[in-house]
Every structure is written in C-alpha cells, then in structure tokens.
Amino acid sequence: DGALKEVRRSDFPEGFVFGVATSAYQVEGARREGGKGDSIWDVFCEKKENIMDRSNGEIAVDQYHRYKEDVELMAKLGFGAYRFSISWPRIFPDGLGTKISAEGVAYYNNLIDSLLEKGIQPYATLYHWDLPYNLHNSMGGWLSEKIVEYFALYAEACFANFGDRVKHWITINEPLQTAVNGYGVGIFAPGVREDTSIEPYLAAHHQLLAHAAAYAVYKEKFKATQGGDVGLVLDCEWAEAFSDKEEDKIATERRLDFQLGWYLDPIFYGDYPAVMRQRLGDKLPKLSEKDKELLSNAIDFVGLNHYTSRFISHVQKPRGIHFYQVQEMERIAKWNNGEVIGDKAASEWLYIVPWGIRRTLNYIATRYRNPKIYVTENGMDEEDSEISTLSEALNDIKRVGYFKGYIAAVAQAIRDGADVRGYFAWSFLDNFEWAQGYTKRFGLVYVDYKNGLTRHPKASALWFSRFLKGEDDEDNNNTEINKG
Numbered sequence: 001d002g003a004l005k006e007v008r009r010s011d012f013p014e015g016f017v018f019g020v021a022t023s024a025y026q027v028e029g030a031r032r033e034g035g036k037g038d039s040i041w042d043v044f045c046e047k048k049e050n051i052m053d054r055s056n057g058e059i060a061v062d063q064y065h066r067y068k069e070d071v072e073l074m075a076k077l078g079f080g081a082y083r084f085s086i087s088w089p090r091i092f093p094d095g096l097g098t099k100i101s102a103e104g105v106a107y108y109n110n111l112i113d114s115l116l117e118k119g120i121q122p123y124a125t126l127y128h129w130d131l132p133y134n135l136h137n138s139m140g141g142w143l144s145e146k147i148v149e150y151f152a153l154y155a156e157a158c159f160a161n162f163g164d165r166v167k168h169w170i171t172i173n174e175p176l177q178t179a180v181n182g183y184g185v186g187i188f189a190p191g192v193r194e195d196t197s198i199e200p201y202l203a204a205h206h207q208l209l210a211h212a213a214a215y216a217v218y219k220e221k222f223k224a225t226q227g228g229d230v231g232l233v234l235d236c237e238w239a240e241a242f243s244d245k246e247e248d249k250i251a252t253e254r255r256l257d258f259q260l261g262w263y264l265d266p267i268f269y270g271d272y273p274a275v276m277r278q279r280l281g282d283k284l285p286k287l288s289e290k291d292k293e294l295l296s297n298a299i300d301f302v303g304l305n306h307y308t309s310r311f312i313s314h315v316q317k318p319r320g321i322h323f324y325q326v327q328e329m330e331r332i333a334k335w336n337n338g339e340v341i342g343d344k345a346a347s348e349w350l351y352i353v354p355w356g357i358r359r360t361l362n363y364i365a366t367r368y369r370n371p372k373i374y375v376t377e378n379g380m381d382e383e384d385s386e387i388s389t390l391s392e393a394l395n396d397i398k399r400v401g402y403f404k405g406y407i408a409a410v411a412q413a414i415r416d417g418a419d420v421r422g423y424f425a426w427s428f429l430d431n432f433e434w435a436q437g438y439t440k441r442f443g444l445v446y447v448d449y450k451n452g453l454t455r456h457p458k459a460s461a462l463w464f465s466r467f468l469k470g471e472d473d474e475d476n477n478n479t480e481i482n483k484g
C-alpha cells in the first residue's frame, strides 16, 4: 500500500466524527439498582466456569455511578461522540414492554444530557447482548419469533424517550456473535450449544426481523419529527485469499457472505446469499414476502466493527466449529511464505493488520451500493497479567501504533471512495471482556481494578487527544490530562 505519512485529522472530511465506544453490560455494573431486571449475561456469569477469571459484570467499571466523570474525561480528551448501549432490562425489567422503569429511563436521560452539555453526540445501541433474562427463560429468547414484537416495543420506548436528543441509533450489535457464539458454540450468553442445528440461523433470522421492525417503527413514527438515522452493526474480520487458486478465492467470497452477506444481502438484495442457501438448506429460515418488504433497504448506515484479518483457504474438512465446516474454509494467520499476517495483540484472535480495514470498507462500498458507513468499533487489547506497574500500563505504545495504522487506512478508504462518516475506538475504558472477563484490557483509559476503579488515560488516549486537536505528533509531552 505504499509508505504512509503520519495520519492527521485534516486527512478526514469536514464533519467526520471521532468517538469512543462501550456497551452497557461491559461498563455499567449496578446489576440490581434502579429496578433493573436480570439479563442473560447476569445469569450466564453465575455459572463461574463460563468466564475465564470467574468474574462478572455486577460492578464492572461502575459507569452507572461514574458517568459524569467519564463524560468529563471524554470531553477533555476531545472526543466528539460516545457510542454506548442501553440495557434493555433497565428499561423493561421483564422485557415484555408493558412496565417501563422510570429509573432506567432517568439514568439514560442523565447520561445523554451530560454528553450534550459537553458537546458530545450520543450514538445509542439498543441491543449489545444483554437480553432481559425473562425473554430467554419464558420463550427461548432469540429463538422465538415473538421476540421481534418485544424488541419493537422496546425500540419504540427508546425512540420516544431519548429520540429528541439521540440522532444516531444502532438496533443490534453483531448479530453474528449472538447467533454463532450465543446459540451455536455456547461460549456467550445464553450458552445454547446447538452448533450443528438450526438455532444459530434462527437466532440470526429473528435479529434481522427485529432490526427491520425497529427500523419501520422509527420511519413511521419518529423520522419526520426527530430526523435521525437507524443502522445495524456487523462484525467483519477481513478475508484475504490465501493463494491465487480459484478455490481459495471462492472460499474467501464465501467467508465474506457468511459474515456480511448473511445480514446485508436480505436488506440490499432481498434474500440470504445463495451460497448460504446451498450449504445450509432448510437450516436457513425462509424470508416471507412480508419479511422481504420490511427488510428492503431498511438501513440508514452500516456500522462496522472491525479488529483483525485472516487469510482464507479452501479446506474440505476444516478444523474448528461447525459454522466454519459448512463454509469449507480455514482462517490462517500466516502468509503462504510462513510469515505472520501481523503482530499479535493479547486476545488469541487479534492480529494487527491495518490494511484489512481499508479492504473491508471498500468491499462494503462496492458490494452494497456505497452506503453510509460508521466504523463503530476498532481497537486492540493487552493482557492484564502482563502488566506489573501503573506506568507500564499507561505506556501502551503498541495501541498507539494500532490506531495510527488503522486510522490512516480508514482515511485511504475514504479517498478510494467509501462513504465513511465516523470512527469509534473500542474501548473508552478497560472493561468486562465477556468470556475473557477482566483478563484483557481494550481501554484507551486504564481502570485500576485494585484501587477503587480509578481512571487513568493511557498514552493512546493522549495520542488520540493530540490527533483530534490537530497537533503535531512530535509534541507528545502533553500530560495535562493526567494531572488534576
């Protein structure tokens, strides 16, 4: 891709948004406060062996009580937007959409107002994996078609209560993860292990229909008065063919269809990708004419969560989960000359491959009629156990390199023609990293778990801050934010 000059904010169009992201279960804590009902993650974590360090999000990083301090820090650093998620069981404790919790609504009103006071735009995700436990327990959660209606009621309540101030809505975060890891492999809540059966595809189907239902509610009742946008967030690891062999190239296209096409083809092209139908047969639910109509162009922007890349090789009986076996492919982290694709972060799955985000963005632009795109998550982690002192923790130079590389690649994708409108770093703070508990740290801001959950900006936060202010990178002695 040629030598890159240092990326600058002025490489981005006017109005381009830079923000930070989190999700409710990962940061809020306050499990039993404000009338909140349990979510499937509250219950999943009760089975200690589900989480690497046997932890949970009961307290997490306590954002429920510290949102003001967090918002102030975001503002000091210069971020223009905050992507957070609303906890469904904080709004409707039993999920049924009849008894709204005034305290739950008040919490998000306060958060949103604090953000706007500081000039930070709220980007709200309605569903980032914390389904009201009652909807799982009483009807099978995402396996039941009834959930579509309950999600629409919940979405409507959020639009009605917060939509005067929230202009960017994300319905669902990474439906693929809920489908494959929640209802197939079982490593995420609700822990259903039905990898070889219809469950993952049914859970995906209902998430798509729930997205479409919420999109329709917004369009019919709120769009004209509130004027916001509603999008869906998908996770996509870039897939690059392992060799020039035709079968590797086809397996690579297949891999992308099984990640993005699964959700975007029904919206942009009216049905699931043909290759999924061929390989899954009746395991893949059918979209009725009514479903197709509701889904048709039901998206104002595509949200992309992107972290890493792999080479894809066609393998008839691949190792790994059933979801990969039906795709007859293996994900490989080495070039065909044996060299690794990129440096590794802490998580086993995360290699640092900046060029992958440019290709993913260009792929979405070309394949799906150049939609508005937001990069809704991008970042890397370090291993908690490898950090021995606070000053070591704050000196996250590898993450600085990660952001410089990936953000420069986003700027290139924009020059290539992709309509990217914003970028959110994952994550604002170290937090509860799902099945990996607190063993991995994705934050720009360090959270001292042993010392009152105090917040300490890492070097990457300070780099970001200078980048946002358009300051020279050489000028890196600005430690203002760490004083006071």
Ligand code: GBH
Pocket: 023, 026, 173, 174, 177, 181, 235, 305, 307, 349, 377, 426, 433, 434, 442
């Ligand atoms: C995001 O998912 C999530 O939206 C966010 O909440 C999370 O904190 C962040 O990633 C960092 O992990 O499939 O066995 O490799 C990104 C997609 C899905 C990638 C789960 C890692 C790990 C389990 N991630 N996957 S596995």
